[in-house]
Amino acid sequence: MGNSTALLIIDVQEAMFSYPGQKLYDEEGVMERIVSLQQKARIAGTPIVYIQHTEDEEYTKGTPSWQISHRITPQKGEVIVEKPTWDAFHRTELQDELQKLGITNLVICGMQSEFCLDTTIRRAYSMGYKSVLVQDAHSTFDNGVLSSSEIIKHHNAVIGGRFAQLRAESEVQF
Template identity: 30%
Template sequence: MDKAVLLVVDIQTVIMEEHPYNEVHFLEGVKKMISYARAKEMEVIYVRHNDGPGSSMEYGSRGWQIYSEIAPLETDRIFEKRYNSAFRQTGLKEYLDSKGIKKIYLVGLQTEYCIDATCKSAFEQEYEVIIPEGTNSTVDNQFMTGKQVYEYINFALWNNRFAKVIPLEEVLNQ
């Protein structure tokens, strides 16, 4: 079996306070994935976005903090990023490669921004990407509801192209 990690991207206080689509189910699914990973002795890696000085996601600010309900353990690795992709100028690829990682279980916020960029970047770098259904989310925008964004990107764009979108329960029963 390929070595795998759980990548938890941008589940930060300021975004959660916007109440993303399917918020309760989303958080429940992420918590289940974290428990699953820990039970399987799979490393849980957190990625946190910094939008720079004066932003609601400024380094060290309250909004920048990883959401308390899924807070990392002291032993968990946290990668800081400034771009949508968790791979751009973070050292994440080098770290994963040093550990022999071939598979990434990807969860987090926001579907159309950092999860999309991270998914496609991981695909380009030849990782196998698994997206458990319901474990990424976003908020409504001027063009689409959060639900529409989630469904379109997960099932029309990613699935069987850049990743495998698999029912959460199926992942948890592996």
């Protein structure tokens, strides 16, 4: 993919793993694939940008649940962008950081499929980025209307081929 690509890891924060009685769809598998993407990007020298949701409640800056998951702790020099809304570009430094790095292509994974991933991918599309949604490296929760697996399938179907290319984690090379 070349060095104009960045891996964007959205909202993989401790809070996602701490809701009482709620578990992310395929939580272990999704996390293994996110860790693998992170490792592949680091080996290739591909920039990694972590999006960190920051607001009141579980995402209050500095609290344990706000921290990026201990399984993917950012290394020195990797970019962390805090965001107050579902859109990682809205009221954040993301666009500036990507421009500084010369990024035109994004590989996107993380949480939650129907909120921050969906909104950020659509915004990236409108801003001219070419994106890959890693179809088996994003997740969410059941919402009372649809199961988490239905939400993920739906978002892969709607986003894929329109707003982003779909790729399995095993197919992603940096």
